[in-house]
Amino acid sequence: MESQIQSLQTKALEAIASCIDESQLEAQRVGLLGKGGELTGFSDRMRELSKEEKPRIGKVLNEVRAAVTAALETRKAALTAEREAKIFEGVDVTLPGVSFPAGAIHPITQLLDRTVRIFRRMGFALADGPDIETEWHCFDALNTPADHPARNEADTFYLPDGRLLRTHTSTIQIRTLEKMAPPVRIIAPGAAYRRDEVDATHLAQFNQMEGLYVDEDVTLGDLRGTLEFFFRELFGNDAEFRFRPHFFPFTEPSFEVDIKASALGGGRWLEIAGCGMVDPAVFEAVNARRGDHALDPERHTGFAFGFGLDRLAMIMSGVPDIRHFTDSDQRFLSQF
């Protein structure tokens, strides 16, 4: 029996080695180790052996089974590797990738969201107001003289009922101050409208970001610090600033902020924002509407600022024509 077992081993190892695929090998395994397999048969015949022979033959049988099992596993690993190698053989990895369809958020929304995230980290909350405004909110409350050219129908869209499409988001300063008492620390993104002819750099409608901080002890230094911090976050630490004195009816003093930064093409000053300390006349106008004295020009001070998002997005992304932003052309939108 021992020699039979030994010769089975020789035969089995040869057969295993000659298997050319996994199914042949599996057949071999079943023929040797399966129910009714040849080696299994020897195990069954162990019962026939004498007490003396049993341990010796058992040992041989175990050794042979171990050898056969090992050979099966080794061969199986080899055959698996061979088969799997074939799966990937000749695959041209330079073939183009195939992606799930993806959309994109509009570039102006992306820029808007960046600015919102920065201002929120600086402790500003959001505010909003209607696009259709009263002349009082858009001009009177913002200390704009009754005969100011901006009120003219040539420059501002009016509704038949005398209301208008806000010409700036500064209306939201008034809307917010009407409802809240200091501290007021808000940003307000929104659309503004001017009756301008459309060309590559002008639309009759544009996107603005407005900011307002009113509290006790708010100074020009705070305004400067706030805007410089914000724009450095947006454009990078190489941003340089020039606060040019300017005139707006609703701030005193007023400035225009010019910025030079590599994110803006570097090299030249670009007029980016308008800002200033809230004119006390604005506080008085809101007080009169509120019927109280919530805003005390002797106690409260504040700053306000505003800038356009469209031109920033144009400069930062090198978009040559502002009309791309409103055309909903997927060839354009998919670039951002």
Add this chain to the structure above:
Amino acid sequence: MKASLNWLREIVDFQEDANALAALLTMAGVEVEGIHPTGASFDKVVAAQILSSEQHPNADRLSVCKVDDGSGAPLQIVCGAKNYKVGDKVLLAQAGAVLPGDFKIKVGKLRGVESEGMMCGADELGLAKESEGLLLLDPATVPGTPISRLFPSDTVLDLEVTPNRPDLLSHEGMAREVAALTGRAWKPASVFQTETATENSLSVGARECPLYTVRQFTGVKVGPSPDWMKQRLETIGLRSINNVVDTTNWVLMESGQPLHAFDADKLQGPLRVRFAAEGESLVALDGKTYKLCSKDLVIADDSGPVAIAGVMGGLSTAVTESTERVSLESAVFEPGCIRRTSRSLGLSSDSSYRFERGVDRAGVLRASQRAAELLGQVAGATAGGLQTGVGGDGVDIGALLMGLTPVRHVPLRAERITALLGASVPDARVDQILSALGLSRSEDGWDVPSRRADLTREVDLIEEIARVVGIAHFPASNRGRFVGSSAADQRYDRLMVLRQAAVAQGLFEGRSLTLVSESMAEGPFVQTPVRRVKNPLNEDQVVLRPALVPGLLQAAGRNARAGVKGIRLFEVGRVFSAEGAEERTHLGVVLAGPAWTPSWRSASVQEVDLFDLKGVLSAVLGGRVEFQTQPASGILGLAVEVHLNGERVGVAGVLRPSEARTLDVPGNLMAAEITLDGLLSGKPEQAVYTELPRFPAVTRDMALIAPCGLAHGRVVEVLESAKEELLQSVALFDVFTDATGERVPVGSKSLGYSLTYRASDRTLTADEVNAAHGRLKQRVTAELGVLARE
């Protein structure tokens, strides 16, 4: 305003270059929009007269000229230009001249004929960007006059003055500001002399004209202005007319006070100031007839209007070559009144520009005196009597005649400077700044001259200090109190989540304009009456958009025409209604074309249909999204109502193929218009944990043969109405019909459902599941009259 650097330097001691001046003004609040060198300064370029011109013997296009350059000996010049005649005066570059572009002029032969120089065009001398032929000079020019005398060099600054600073709209005003900013000396061009006048002899019938003065001149000799006057006015962009008109322009540009000269002999009776009568009209100096209304202030004589006050004079009383007596107006008109007239007539002038912004009444008489001085000098005129008139009661004419000008007292506290600016400014510096600006210290504050109408409050003085000191003096600080988030914050966040969900579905965000055409304000997606603007710019921007889909459909068409295959657009934005909530936030979606991009791996694509749109809406809106059948109409071939958490929020549908084709979109074009106001006003949803299943689920299929008209929704409704406790979910996995009738009878369809059963507390036995499934099958077949296939 255009300012001449030479002119400014005559008034203020500022010898640095134009760039230094521009930097100074920029940081003081005057924008410098351009710096333009003018004039020409070349050695060996002189005036010359053409004495003769003959055809060049060897070149058809050239002539050989003899010219007199004032040296006595005529020069021979070969010339290619054709725009001259013998006797004309031109500019000659003599041998040795170096023209722009390092172009050296030498004696040499041109096609075999000697040329001793070059006659020049304006472009060759840098006097114009482009020009044709020779620059022809005034016939009175003396040959030999150097070019630098004919075109003196200067620098013109294009200055943008903010509306609060009309006092800067003159060379004296700008020079005074430069002096204040630099501490340099300045000297006005003239000094006021005490006047006597026939007070209030003029009739002024409008408060809008606080002060009107007229000075009479005799012996006026009208003619060309002297070169110094002409050249300087031309340098800053004014056309020289004659010595009288040029004088009024000179004084305007020097002092900021607009003047007007009438031919006194053409006036009938005394001048008066009044509002125009309806229907009156005037032919103005520009030759055009202006119809006036009762809001237009005019200067009139017995015959009617002779000038539109503050805007433009009349043609019939204009100063001409034959004028001998002049009535010179120097006056003040209210800004609003002049602005209205200028706007309504569509007519503006250097005068109206200044009156609209505000002219200082304290300068009226000095300007009139200065004009008298100049008219004597350049036109031999003799100044006669001065008449005045005042409208309203705000002007003390007696004080003005004495040179006493009103001042305004404005308080100023040092602690308010610090409180507003964030750093203190030393008292001495404050004194220096405000004194230099022409203010004088008085008790608790400062006296402000009338020309600075913008300085009325303490904060205005603080502004002046900040402006002159510069922001660098006030250190940047990073401070601010905490504030709570707002409802606007919540809405913003919710919309960003929604946008991201749409992008995750493969959609691109559009942002279109709010104002749309009438045709974009109708159709099944427009649910409300619309609002319109009163004064649209053009017919494409008339209506405040009532919905987003019309714009998105147009965009789908543009994309299709541009060759975009899978059109997947959404927009989140404001829409407007004339009823109910005026401004609402909507979501619009359009889909068309293949659902995915075909690739080398699989060329097959499926076209999107209504079910893609339903899937997108469910994913984007979150919450419980349901769809209810709605009759289709108009452009829609299929329509469903969209419900979110039990509330109707909008419409979705498929355009009829012919409608899609009119937009150039082949195949299915889907659109949905959803109002988001409910979603945005609700509290943000807090996700709540559901226990994960601990026991396995069992699925059983149910195949139904149903009439084609039976809705899947109805099947689900019946299955759910059974309230079978173990039933966890129902999924439709197959729908088919068979036109041959072999597998499914014609007129019927096969619906394949997979029903999932599960209990939370045990593993289900086959018997329980079979029982439940049997009950459901029974219910469906009985209630819907369908056949269950085994």
